[in-house]
Amino acid sequence: MKKNIGSTMALYPTPAIVVGAMVNGKPTWTLVAHIGIPSHDMAMVSLAKAHYINRGIRENKVLSINVVDESWLAKADATGCVSGNKTDKSGMLEYTVGETGAPLANDAKLTMECTVVDVYETPAFENFMVKVNNTFAEESILNEKGDKPDFDKFKPVLFEMPGYTYLRTGETIGKCMSFGKQK
Ligand SMILES: Cc1cc2nc3c(=O)[nH]c(=O)nc-3n(C[C@H](O)[C@H](O)[C@H](O)COP(=O)(O)O)c2cc1C
Secondary structure, three states: OOOOOOOOOOOOOEEOEEEEEEEOOEEEEEEEOOEEEEEOOEEEEEEEOOOOHHHHHHHHOEEEEEEOEHHHHHHHHHOOOOOOOOOOOOOOOOEEEOOOOOEEEOOOOEEEEEEEEEEEEOOOEEEEEEEEEEEEEOHHHEOOOOOOEOOOOOOEOEEEOOOOEEEOOOOOOOOOOOOOOOO
8 A cells, every 4th residue: 555655755866966167267066966857958957046056057157967976976975065155165076177168077977068048946946957068978988889878887876865875876677668569
C-alpha cells in the first residue's frame, strides 16, 4: 500500500554541477543540484536569491555548468560549503575563460558555457534559463565517433534529498525504446 508523504519533492537523484561565473572580474563557484532541461539546447539552474554568485550571473548574463565526477568531488563539494558573501572563492578551482567570458573549471571533464536568456523567479529562488553556447568535453569521455559524451565512460556524481548524499551513476541497462518495442 502506498503512503501519502505529503508535498515532498521526489525528483531525485539529479546531477551535481558547479556553476561558475565572474563577480567583479573574479571567478566564483557554487555547487548546485537543482537543475533542469527545458529544451534540447537550454538548461535551468536554480539558485537561492541570497547566493553570492547570482549577482555576477545577473550582471554578465553568462555562466558555466561544470559537471561533477568523483575525480574532483572534494573540490566541488567545497564550493557548496562556503559562500562568496563571506569567503573569496576565486582561488578554489583552476579555470580557463570561455569565449563568453564565463570561467570554465579545468577539473571538469564536461563543461557547458552558457548565456542567460531568462530568469524565472520564485519567492526565494532565481531560476536562470540558459542557452548552451559551447560544450567542452575531455576526449577520454567521448564516444567512438568523438562527437558526444559516453556515459559508460563518464560518470556524473548524483545528488539526492532529503538524505543530502552523493550517489554513483549506475550501469547501462539497455537502449531506450528497446524494451517497449512491439516484436
Ligand atoms: C550538494 C549540494 C547541492 C546544492 N544545491 C544547490 C542548489 O541546487 N541551489 C542552490 O541555490 N544552492 C545549492 N546548494 C547550496 C550552495 O552551493 C551553497 O549555499 C553555497 O555556499 C552558495 O555559494 P555562493 O553564496 O558563493 O553563491 C547546494 C549545496 C550542496 C552541498
